Amino acid sequence: MTPSLPWTAVALLGGALLLGIGGWALARIVRARSSGAMLAADDGRAAPVDLVSDRLGLVGRPDEIRRLRDGRLVPVEIKSRTAPASGVFPSHRVQVEAYCALLESTDGRPPPYGIVVYQGGVQRVVPWNSVARNEVLRLLETLRAPYDGRATPSPGKCRGCRWRDGCDARAG
Numbered sequence: 375m376t377p378s379l380p381w382t383a384v385a386l387l388g389g390a391l392l393l394g395i396g397g398w399a400l401a402r403i404v405r406a407r408s409s410g411a412m413l414a415a416d417d418g419r420a421a422p423v424d425l426v427s428d429r430l431g432l433v434g435r436p437d438e439i440r441r442l443r444d445g446r447l448v449p450v451e452i453k454s455r456t457a458p459a460s461g462v463f464p465s466h467r468v469q470v471e472a473y474c475a476l477l478e479s480t481d482g483r484p485p486p487y488g489i490v491v492y493q494g495g496v497q498r499v500v501p502w503n504s505v506a507r508n509e510v511l512r513l514l515e516t517l518r519a520p521y522d523g524r525a526t527p528s529p530g531k532c533r534g535c536r537w538r539d540g541c542d543a544r545a546g
């Protein structure tokens with residue numbers, strides 16, 4: 375019977391919309407569970423927390439600290455620039471790794487990862503593992519060394535620079 379066709383179309387459209395809304399809600403729940411509940415924030419949404427580690431000689435205040443369902447803490451850094459094609463920018467990686475090191479030192483439990491949030495809410499994960507920990511410790515060591523006067527990026531200077539891995543300004 376032809377009059378039933380529009381209702382069929384409406385029902386199909388309604389079903390598709392419900393599926394779409396359901397998928398969107400599910401994606402939000404999955405994202406919230408993987409990034410945790412907000413514990414601290416530097417912009418008034420929650421009280422900020424300063425992380426201080428005498429052992430590392432390091433102080434920092436992440437934009438957010440989130441608590442995962444298993445109790446582990448995750449630092450979040452919010453950036454206004456657009457996300458790179460993949461991963462995070464080197465300086466952002468080092469910054470979030472430093473927050474992970476601070477959380478590990480102050481909370482006693484290593485975070486599984488840190489998060490960088492780019493323009494448009496694009497979230498990128500920075501793993502916290504032995505490679506990342508070594509990078510932070512190495513950078514802290516080199517930062518404590520006297521500055522050797524290299525200020526202007528050039529392929530020749532940057533090639534042998536000890537800060538090269540974490541420097542966005544490097545040439546070549």
Ligand code: SF4
Pocket residue numbers: 524525526527528531532535536537538541542543544545
């Ligand atoms: S890598 Fe960065 S810090 Fe090192 S010389 Fe180049 S611009 Fe300067």
